[in-house]
Amino acid sequence: MMAFDSVADFLQMGTHGGFVWSTYGLVLLILTGLILNTLQGRRKVIRQLKKRYLRESNS
Amino acid sequence: MSWIWFHKLGSPKWFYQWSSKWATAVFLIGLLATLIGVGWGLGFAPTDYQQGETYRIIYLHVPAAVLAESCYFSLGVAGFVYLVWQMKMAPIFIKSMAPIGAAMAAIALLSGAIWGKPTWGTWWVWDARLTSVLVLFILYMGIIALQNTLEDVTLANQAAAIVSVLGLINLPIIKYSVNWWNTLHQPASFSLTKKPTMPMDMWLPLLIAVIGFYCLVAGLAMWRMQSEILLRERRTQWVKEKVMNDGV
Numbered sequence: 179m180m181a182f183d184s185v186a187d188f189l190q191m192g193t194h195g196g197f198v199w200s201t202y203g204l205v206l207l208i209l210t211g212l213i214l215n216t217l218q219g220r221r222k223v224i225r226q227l228k229k230r231y232l233r234e235s236n237s
Numbered sequence: 238m239s240w241i242w243f244h245k246l247g248s249p250k251w252f253y254q255w256s257s258k259w260a261t262a263v264f265l266i267g268l269l270a271t272l273i274g275v276g277w278g279l280g281f282a283p284t285d286y287q288q289g290e291t292y293r294i295i296y297l298h299v300p301a302a303v304l305a306e307s308c309y310f311s312l313g314v315a316g317f318v319y320l321v322w323q324m325k326m327a328p329i330f331i332k333s334m335a336p337i338g339a340a341m342a343a344i345a346l347l348s349g350a351i352w353g354k355p356t357w358g359t360w361w362v363w364d365a366r367l368t369s370v371l372v373l374f375i376l377y378m379g380i381i382a383l384q385n386t387l388e389d390v391t392l393a394n395q396a397a398a399i400v401s402v403l404g405l406i407n408l409p410i411i412k413y414s415v416n417w418w419n420t421l422h423q424p425a426s427f428s429l430t431k432k433p434t435m436p437m438d439m440w441l442p443l444l445i446a447v448i449g450f451y452c453l454v455a456g457l458a459m460w461r462m463q464s465e466i467l468l469r470e471r472r473t474q475w476v477k478e479k480v481m482n483d484g485v
């Protein structure tokens with residue numbers, strides 16, 4: 179059972195909806211940033227190394 | 238008692254292959270558990286009789302705070318391992334884990350501030366708990382800065398390991414700050430020795446969210462360590478083959 183009677187109640191979160199939802203938004207932003215940074219870092223390393231190995235084998 | 242696991246764990250190649258099997262699964266389990274725990278807490282856990290709905294911030298605040306401390310503890314252990322045995326994997330672990338810990342500490346501080354405003358009437362107070370967690374965040378940033386600015390890799394490894402070990406002193410201060418000093422912050426939500434003060438349909442989603450955060454962090458840490466291993470072991474044949482054959 180949902181703890182709220184309606185979607186409006188859920189969004190309002192009692193009296194402090196702005197505080198609750200801004201926390202959730204902020205955390206979503208930070209975690210997404212961390213995940214993207216991790217995956218991009220991986221791609222970047224592989225790209226760099228590939229370039230490096232190709233340069234070495236050509237010289 | 239065999240010490241083979243210790244030697245295996247010290248081998249970047251072995252760790253790379255082992256973590257390749259687990260990283261994605263652990264990360265996805267973490268994502269699922271986090272969504273279940275946090276979603277349950279946000280929409281289905283009962284309303285708090287004192288704080289109303291505002292207490293639902295706890296489902297992000299506590300997992301992040303627990304992980305900020307656990308990650309730091311693991312950094313301290315890795316720092317010790319590096320200083321004593323010069324194990325290659327230890328600085329790779331420290332470098333990969335520090336940004337994750339910093340993100341967790343940032344979430345704990347920010348969610349705490351937003352929670353503090355409606356419940357305490359202030360975003361921030363310079364009390365023991367809040368200040369010691371701010372120090373934790375600064376320690377993480379210091380370790381990241383050392384790793385990124387020192388060009389000599391050995392020096393960077395050593396400096397980061399030393400700070401990691403020294404910073405351990407901050408952990409008991411964080412833990413006991415709510416008991417030793419007067420503070421606005423409430424005492425721990427979970428304890429190994431006492432029954433939770435919350436009803437089960439409040440603490441069970443919180444526990445699931447904490448486990449979810451642990452798995453998320455473990456998955457991310459494995460991925461970051463793999464990148465760092467490729468970079469540091471770039472002169473070895475196995476890394477070259479992996480990168481050139483897209484076997485990564």
